[in-house]
Amino acid sequence: MKTILFTILSFLISIDIACGECSTGWTRHERSCYHFSHDKEEWPSAQFFCNTLGGYLAEVQDGAEASFLENQVNLLQSTDTQFWIGGSDVLVEGEWVWMTSKTRIDPQVLHWGGPGRPSNTDNNENCLTIAARSEWNDAPCSLLFHYICEMESG
Numbered sequence: 001m002k003t004i005l006f007t008i009l010s011f012l013i014s015i016d017i018a019c020g021e022c023s024t025g026w027t028r029h030e031r032s033c034y035h036f037s038h039d040k041e042e043w044p045s046a047q048f049f050c051n052t053l054g055g056y057l058a059e060v061q062d063g064a065e066a067s068f069l070e071n072q073v074n075l076l077q078s079t080d081t082q083f084w085i086g087g088s089d090v091l092v093e094g095e096w097v098w099m100t101s102k103t104r105i106d107p108q109v110l111h112w113g114g115p116g117r118p119s120n121t122d123n124n125e126n127c128l129t130i131a132a133r134s135e136w137n138d139a140p141c142s143l144l145f146h147y148i149c150e151m152e153s154g
Contacts, residue, residue, distance in 0.1 A: 020153055028153055029068045034058060035149040036076055036083065043127040046084045046147035047099070055151030057086030059098040060109050069148060070111070070134040082137065084147035087128030089138070093120065096128065111136045 022033035033055075041049060047057050060066045073083055087105050089096045096105040096118075105128075112118060113135025119125060125138035129145055139145070 022153060026151075027072065029065065031153055032065075032150050033153045034069070034072070036072060037147045037149070040144040040146055041084070042144060043084050043088070043141035043147075046145075047086070050147065050149035053149055053151070055149040056100040057084055058148040058150040059086045059101055059103075061106075062109065066109050066111060069130060073130055073148075074132050074134075082129040082131040082139065082145045084145050085128050085130050086150075088126050088141070089118075090126040090141070093123075093126075094118075113137050 022028040026033040026035050028034075035050075035053065035055070037046070037049075043057075050056050058069060060069060069085070073081070086098050086100055087096050088099050091097065096110065097103065098105060111134050113131065113133075117136070118138035120138060124140045127139055127141040129137045129139050130148070131137060
């Protein structure tokens with residue numbers, strides 16, 4: 001039943017996106033629509049749910065997009081909430097890549113949350129989060145966080 005609902009929702013979203021509008025629950029910025037989840041998932045599950053909705057975990061291409069996402073996170077959540085976005089260094093430690101587009105993350109876009117970041121604690125922090133106060137962090141991919149989906153707005 002859950003699969004059927006996701007399929008129907010994905011179809012309805014694709015119709016709206018083809019018209020250049022964002023569906024209910026999505027926020028438009030420039031050429032993309034973004035969904036800020038209310039539920040929490042592990043990074044791989046978050047990517048799966050974004051794919052099911054016709055998108056992918058958000059991939060930040062420039063400072064304007066980073067500022068937009070950071071501002072939205074600051075408006076939506078308390079300071080202790082983190083959101084998964086689409087970056088990972090699971091393939092090569094310390095080499096951050098957007099996993100959907102397979103492009104290296106521009107170091108100028110990364111806003112690490114202070115000294116010692118990314119920390120890669122216990123050699124196990126391979127997925128990227130964004131939190132309130134414009135802090136980006138590496139975290140174990142198995143933790144449960146909210147997530148940000150992105151899709152092109154047509």
